[in-house]
Amino acid sequence: xxxxxxxxxxxxxxxxxxxxxxxxxxxxxxxxxxxxxxxxxxxxxxxxxxxxxxxxxxxxxxxxxxxxxxxxxxxxxxxxxxxxxxxxxxxxxxxxxxxxxxxxxxxxxxxxxxxxxxxxxxxxxxxxxxxxxxxxxxxxxxxxxxxxxxxxxxxxxxxxxxxxxxxxxxxxxxxxxxxxxxxxxxxxxxxxxxxxxxxxxxxxxxxxxxxxxxxxxxxxxxxxxxxxxxxxxxxxxxxxxxxxxxxxxxxxxxxxxxxxxxxxxxxxxxxx
Amino acid sequence: xxxxxxxxxxxxxxxxxxxxxxxxxxxxxxxxxxxxxxxxxxxxxxxxxxxxxxxxxxxxxxxxxxxxxxxxxxxxxxxxxxxxxxxxxxxxxxxxxxxxxxxxxxxxxxxxxxxxxxxxxxxxxxxxxxxxxxxxxxxxxxxxxxxxxxxxxxxxxxxxxxxxxxxxxxxxxxxxxxxxxxxxxxxxxxxxxxxxxxxxxxxxxxxxxxxxxxxxxxxxxxxxxxxxxxxxxxxxxxxxxxxxxxxxxxxxxxxxxxxxxxxxxxxxxxxx
Amino acid sequence: xxxxxxxxxxxxxxxxxxxxxxxxxxxxxxxxxxxxxxxxxxxxxxxxxxxxxxxxxxxxxxxxxxxxxxxxxxxxxxxxxxxxxxxxxxxxxxxxxxxxxxxxxxxxxxxxxxxxxxxxxxxxxxxxxxxxxxxxxxxxxxxxxxxxxxxxxxxxxxxxxxxxxxxxxxxxxxxxxxxxxxxxxxxxxxxxxxxxxxxxxxxxxxxxxxxxxxxxxxxxxxxxxxxxxxxxxxxxxxxxxxxxxxxxxxxxxxxxxxxxxxxxxxxxxxxx
Numbered sequence: 096x097x098x099x100x101x102x103x104x105x106x107x108x109x110x111x112x113x114x115x116x117x118x119x120x121x122x123x124x125x126x127x128x129x130x131x132x133x134x135x136x137x138x139x140x141x142x143x144x145x146x147x148x149x150x151x152x153x154x155x156x157x158x159x160x161x162x163x164x165x166x167x168x169x170x171x172x173x174x175x176x177x178x179x180x181x182x183x184x185x186x187x188x189x190x191x192x193x194x195x196x197x198x199x200x201x202x203x204x205x206x207x208x209x210x211x212x213x214x215x216x217x218x219x220x221x222x223x224x225x226x227x228x229x230x231x232x233x234x235x236x237x238x239x240x241x242x243x244x245x246x247x248x249x250x251x252x253x254x255x256x257x258x259x260x261x262x263x264x265x266x267x268x269x270x271x272x273x274x275x276x277x278x279x280x281x282x283x284x285x286x287x288x289x290x291x292x293x294x295x296x297x298x299x300x301x302x303x304x305x306x307x308x309x310x311x312x313x314x315x316x317x318x319x320x321x322x323x324x325x326x327x328x329x330x331x332x333x334x335x336x337x338x339x340x341x342x343x344x345x346x347x348x349x350x351x352x353x354x355x356x357x358x359x360x361x362x363x364x365x366x367x
Numbered sequence: 368x369x370x371x372x373x374x375x376x377x378x379x380x381x382x383x384x385x386x387x388x389x390x391x392x393x394x395x396x397x398x399x400x401x402x403x404x405x406x407x408x409x410x411x412x413x414x415x416x417x418x419x420x421x422x423x424x425x426x427x428x429x430x431x432x433x434x435x436x437x438x439x440x441x442x443x444x445x446x447x448x449x450x451x452x453x454x455x456x457x458x459x460x461x462x463x464x465x466x467x468x469x470x471x472x473x474x475x476x477x478x479x480x481x482x483x484x485x486x487x488x489x490x491x492x493x494x495x496x497x498x499x500x501x502x503x504x505x506x507x508x509x510x511x512x513x514x515x516x517x518x519x520x521x522x523x524x525x526x527x528x529x530x531x532x533x534x535x536x537x538x539x540x541x542x543x544x545x546x547x548x549x550x551x552x553x554x555x556x557x558x559x560x561x562x563x564x565x566x567x568x569x570x571x572x573x574x575x576x577x578x579x580x581x582x583x584x585x586x587x588x589x590x591x592x593x594x595x596x597x598x599x600x601x602x603x604x605x606x607x608x609x610x611x612x613x614x615x616x617x618x619x620x621x622x623x624x625x626x627x628x629x630x631x632x633x634x635x636x637x638x639x
Numbered sequence: 640x641x642x643x644x645x646x647x648x649x650x651x652x653x654x655x656x657x658x659x660x661x662x663x664x665x666x667x668x669x670x671x672x673x674x675x676x677x678x679x680x681x682x683x684x685x686x687x688x689x690x691x692x693x694x695x696x697x698x699x700x701x702x703x704x705x706x707x708x709x710x711x712x713x714x715x716x717x718x719x720x721x722x723x724x725x726x727x728x729x730x731x732x733x734x735x736x737x738x739x740x741x742x743x744x745x746x747x748x749x750x751x752x753x754x755x756x757x758x759x760x761x762x763x764x765x766x767x768x769x770x771x772x773x774x775x776x777x778x779x780x781x782x783x784x785x786x787x788x789x790x791x792x793x794x795x796x797x798x799x800x801x802x803x804x805x806x807x808x809x810x811x812x813x814x815x816x817x818x819x820x821x822x823x824x825x826x827x828x829x830x831x832x833x834x835x836x837x838x839x840x841x842x843x844x845x846x847x848x849x850x851x852x853x854x855x856x857x858x859x860x861x862x863x864x865x866x867x868x869x870x871x872x873x874x875x876x877x878x879x880x881x882x883x884x885x886x887x888x889x890x891x892x893x894x895x896x897x898x899x900x901x902x903x904x905x906x907x908x909x910x911x
Contacts, residue, residue, distance in 0.1 A: 279890065290553060342883050530688065561827050597696055616856065
């Protein structure tokens with residue numbers, strides 16, 4: 096409750112007029128811009144002007160930033176198998192498969208799925224900056240479907256991926272997958288955590304437990320690549336899809352990062 | 368409104384210094400935390416520390432809450448068919464199929480697709496809390512592809528799903544599907560309303576009308592499960608997919624909830 | 640700036656009581672509504688009341704508005720091929736295929752993929768308002784997989800789609816596809832930009848460059864339809880999918896709008 100006093104009788108009025116005038120002018124200008132935006136001048140020869148856009152939404156900007164920060168920590172893996180010509184006894188390296196990998200630490204360790212390199216004679220790792228490296232196999236854990244490779248990185252080491260935890264994941268939170276599906280490198284796909292603690296049979300008849308299920312598009316070639324949370328932290332390694340057609344049906348799986356955190360140092364120590 | 372008087376001439380200055388000092392210290396501490404977050408200490412043996420994350424985004428939190436509230440109202444249905452051994456005349460119950468269902472009311476009625484239980488001799492319903500019930504068929508409406516089952520729930524009745532309306536749905540609004548695709552129970556997938564009022568042929572040659580189309584991943588086994596809006600209300604019952612491969616291609620369909628609201632009470636009355 | 644004076648000593652108190660009373664009553668009423676909403680009265684005959692919902696989230700509303708504004712600029716294309724009966728020499732028009740198209744300008748030019756109309760004898764264009772037009776082929780550029788059709792629009796010309804640019808696209812930003820997958824017209828699907836500058840082989844063995852890759856569901860029939868950014872501007876023309884099953888696996892491609900802006904006027908001029 097207040098009584099306004101001593102408001103000068105004339106001063107506000109003109110300034111109000113000026114303000115209103117400016118405001119109206121602004122409104123009309125905005126309407127004109129809008130009109131020209133939604134009614135571009137007709138053109139018989141198909142020339143079209145570009146409609147300006149405002150800023151990207153905050154969640155779009157967040158996804159763009161997440162990808163920019165994470166892509167350097169993702170690698171593309173292609174493997175070759177040595178095949179001996181039975182007549183000439185010459186040995187050829189033939190392309191075998193492609194997959195994805197994660198820069199684990201600054202020593203040059205790269206984590207991927209064991210099934211990406213199973214049966215391979217050599218593996219080539221490509222970084223996001225275009226450099227190619229011949230990878231050495233540190234060691235694999237077939238029963239966990241985890242393998243550790245190593246590349247001889249020099250001064251410009253790619254950044255290790257930030258590590259999260261899979262212990263507090265919730266069904267419904269956003270996830271982001273980066274990988275090499277069908278050889279399409281550094282592909283970003285998004286979705287949510289669809290379920291947790293899935294137990295699935297792997298191809299060898301063993302059971303892989305505590306898998307994260309997602310509806311982000313995971314396809315062959317995504318194997319070994321990172322699944323990230325909305326903070327850009329590694330929460331899992333994409334591993335399998337469930338699909339009658341061999342391509343994404345909105346049901347993909349990832350090994351939880353807590354198992355990687357437990358197993359990868361063991362695998363590296365066992366190799367030394 | 369107050370008139371500040373007698374503000375001591377010197378007091379604010381030192382306190383300003385203190386505040387600025389605290390602020391600067393805070394800023395530096397934040398930068399140090401950020402630095403250690405983005406530059407984890409190198410580790411030759413692959414040990415990695417967990418990067419802390421901030422809060423989940425508001426829309427992630429909303430989806431998590433939606434799933435937590437709705438999952439108790441969704442059931443998993445597995446059916447068996449009695450088969451008689453022609454020699455021994457013994458009768459065996461063999462697994463027939465799986466689907467999803469919706470807790471409709473506190474009397475224990477469960478709504479699902481008629482095609483989920485078509486030809487089945489018995490149906491077992493599993494609740495989200497792990498309990499299993501042998502379901503009784505109340506009645507089915509094959510031409511609407513709706514069936515009502517009933518379980519003898521006791522003291523701890525599962526919560527009926529909140530009911531929405533399909534009359535004011537808009538193309539573009541978010542939808543959430545919960546179900547049992549390929550036997551993967553309580554799977555959450557998300558997408559948007561892709562179209563409304565679709566008319567499709569069903570497997571028997573009849574036409575089902577006014578279907579909701581969505582790009583949320585709907586797969587075999589999702590049939591009979593709920594399609595929810597962003598308020599967690601039932602807006603449809605997932606029913607069909609359109610796909611040459613038999614798995615989600617981003618084109619799924621749901622019977623609108625308004626038809627369920629109209630038909631389910633009729634089906635239950637007709638059975639009494 | 641005001642000085643409160645003469646505030647009566649007693650007046651506020653009773654009015655405060657009234658206000659508090661009203662407020663408490665309102666609160667209790669709200670709680671009762673909430674209670675009845677989350678605890679609907681049990682019903683043995685399956686009658687269920689509708690739970691009210693709050694407003695749609697801002698991003699849902701944005702997608703709804705985007706679709707409402709853009710759908711009028713998208714067309715459905717169906718083609719027929721003339722086949723001659725070798726005995727009677729009668730000529731029949733048999734259905735050949737379906738695709739999507741984009742209203743390019745107010746002169747009635749419609750842009751689509753060349754492969755949508757390849758080999759067709761006639762094409763029918765359906766507008767979002769239900770009108771059907773027999774389309775004339777202006778000209779095609781098979782090596783760019785772009786074709787321009789024209790319809791004789793009258794007074795109620797459909798709105799040309801707002802044009803964006805593909806030069807500043809970022810991996811991670813949202814995209815929206817409208818089209819006619821499997822004949823399901825005006826289907827809206829959403830996703831993100833998964834990658835940029837993809838080079839792919841087309842069916843004729845040529846290479847199409849600078850393609851936009853998206854995880855929005857793109858299926859056969861989406862070809863020729865628009866890919867929009869979150870401002871509702873055209874950023875690409877959906878063209879291909881990568882999938883072993885012939886349906887969306889979360890990997891779709893679009894010709895960037897900058898190529899359309901360059902080629903479409905040339906194609907139209909070359910035809911005049």
